[in-house]
Amino acid sequence: MAPVPVPPPPLLASHAAVRAAASAVSRSRRARRAGDQPPQVAALRRGDWVKLICGASFEDAADVRNLSLVYTLAGVDCIDCAADASVVGAVNEGIEVAASIIPAVQRPWVMVSVNDDCRDLHFRKAEFDPEDCPQDCSKPCEKVCPADAISLESVMVGGEHTQSDPLRGKLKGGVLTERCYGCGRCLPVCPYDRIRAVSYVRDPTTTCELLKGNDVDAIEIHTTGKGTDTFNTLWNSLSESINNVKLVAVSMPDIGESTVDFMNALYAIMEPHIHGYNLWQLDGRPMSGDIGRGATRETVSFAVHMASVSERPPGFYQLAGGTNSYTIDCLKKAGLFQSTTFRGTTTSEMIHSQQALIGGIAYGGYARKIIGRTLRKIPAQFGRVRIEDHPEHLLEALQEALSLVGPVKSYPALSSLS
Known part of the structure; x- marks a missing residue:
């Protein structure tokens, strides 16, 4: 189902500072476009992909809408949400409002999250x-x-x-x-x-219907690493609709020495049916990014391990679980921030296949926390807050989002975007 057009927010002239900040983001992104690749794929190859995780089980449509609006203006590449039609609608509404403020804003991919069994903590x-x-x-x-x-x-x-x-x-x-x-x-x-x-387990039939629409671009399958049978069952149930998406992601924890073998087994199940791109989400310490510096260590450790393994399965790699404002510094100390690997034997093959070892970062609890502080300042009217109706708060929220997205994207002169 196509997204319902959203009228421009009232008093658009009062969004001048917001438009100035978001326009600078859009110009920076346009300057880095690479050939015919989708900009999201180019970001993964460079290592500056950013995903907003609204939450696989978080279904507060009003918050999801406002988060999607703010982080679209901040230039995220993907917004991950619950596999629920109302939540998907909220994400797309937020994106459309962002586009009404900045027509040149890049539309992020919309991703839905599902699970292969009920043992995953996200569900x-x-x-x-x-x-x-x-x-x-x-x-x-x-x-x-x-x-x-x-x-x-x-x-x-x-x-x-x-x-x-x-x-x-x-x-x-x-x-x-x-x-x-x-x-x-x-x-x-x-x-x-x-x-x-x-x-609980997300209903695959409902998920298939979501994937058939044109307002979902990607899917993420959460797996606990306990076995491939449940993954295979879910994959088979989704196979008729999986070709409708541009990206298939698998989110999994570090299960020790068997991690790479398990991932290769999953890839063998998926490979015959993937016609787009695939991504591995390294979920270090789930739902802990808002706790502090220590929370990010496990996901960076997971990344260090995967970067050292030559037989890891094909696809892009992205961090999640414990990610926050300290993650970039930890990646830099590990030598993995936008560090590049090459696949191929000849010079031309290597240039064509140049790819960041870690394609980017997904921010969840921490990303929601820093915007939530601003949302809580806005008085609710009739039980729903539209952040675009409060330009001063929208600007504050956008600056918070840029403080998180900007260091990954290397936006210039963030301090002047006020």
Whole structure:
């Protein structure tokens, strides 16, 4: 289904600073276009591809829309989201609004994420009944949730105030399912062990329908590395629609010495049916980028390992899991930031096949966190915030996004984009 056209935001003249910043991004990107390759592929070859991860289980359409708008203006190459029609629609709406502000903006590829079994941490939700919680609980789950997906409120029972009579009070609220993305941080902090994780598998039939539309460009399959049977089953169920996408990505953790053999086994399953590009997402420490510097070490270590292996399967390689503002520095220290490898024997073959060892970086929790700080400053009207209606906040959010995307893209003079 084609994206629904979105009218330009009101008071477009007040977006002058936003347009100036985003236009500079667009000019920088146009200057680096390479031949007939799609700009996203050229970015992977150079090693400056950036993907925004909205979250494989994150289904808050309003937030996804605003995130997509801001990061499209910042020049990301791909936006990864839940394999849900409403979420895909929200991504495309954000992209269209960005294009109404900057007509020359490059449209990022839209990617949907699915899983081959229910053991993948990205495909679960926290769940609990707030009425089972003691009314005087200190609610550590609410405090630790990075997605603001838990909301608990004391209510009165029988006309009595809960603070004056705790025995007659109760809690209401609980997990906001659409916002929970399965990080699991609430599970160990509950003092009463009342929270449980509910895992699920995305329906392949629904995914096939999404892939048949023209508003999805790529798919990412999450696998736990526990075996190829479930992957093969999912792949076969998607085979009729897989040719509709430009890129097939596989996201997996480091499973030690068997990692490369497992990846080669997956590639053998996929190879007969891939007519576009393929990518391997090295998922170092899932859903932890917002924690700090230490979170990025595992994914960079994963990258170092893969870069040292000559028999790794074909395709582009991209980091995820624990990525944040420290990731570029860690990659540079490892000698992997935009470091190039060559495939071929003759000089002409090597030049043609020049490719970055690590094609780029996917930012998830950290990318959402830095924009979320701005979104929370905007008063909600009728339950929905449109960030383009608040140009000063849109500019602030764009500057935050550029602080993350810019170092990968090597944008010039970021400090002047205000």
